[in-house]
Amino acid sequence: MITEATKDVTGEASLERVLHALSDPVRLRIVTALADKGERTCGSFDVPVTKSTCTHHFRVLGEAGIIRQRQVGTTRLNELCRAELDSSFPGLLDTILQAAAADRP
């Protein structure tokens, strides 16, 4: 019998959540930019979506444990949780980022 399909994943990076979060082209682009250029403000990403859609994408990435946000004055900064991801899923982020780069020459 299989019970783990209903395993509670709240609050923790689960593999499925990480894969789902990265299965969207805009979120993949946000993560690529964070990996390339480090911590950035929400408004600094070159993505073809409205601000509210962008906010949704940041939320999905945050809930998956891929990014964290911190407030500095009136500015919200986004950072990749690289160490945590590399620890939980060795090689996964790098492999996906390489595949994304190869997919969009």
Add this chain to the structure above:
Amino acid sequence: MITEATKDVTGEASLERVLHALSDPVRLRIVTALADKGERTCGSFDVPVTKSTCTHHFRVLGEAGIIRQRQVGTTRLNELCRAELDSSFPGLLDTILQAAAADRP
């Protein structure tokens, strides 16, 4: 409905599609079983879902170019498109399978 039995769905693999297809625990389990044990019939997978849900999962995996299906008499066999995936996204499938295995000790 069942017309994809003979449909070759490989070659259309996009990274986002592959990640989306693998972002579901049941589909991840199907792919793990195919990687471990090779070509198998649809009914041979130990997954906690109905037959029609299972059919849906096979369709998503096929459309993402992760599996192909072939009909042998009255039996439909599923096979992982490992070579195609490894060629399109080097290391991706193995990294995800390793992460999945580590996630479910």
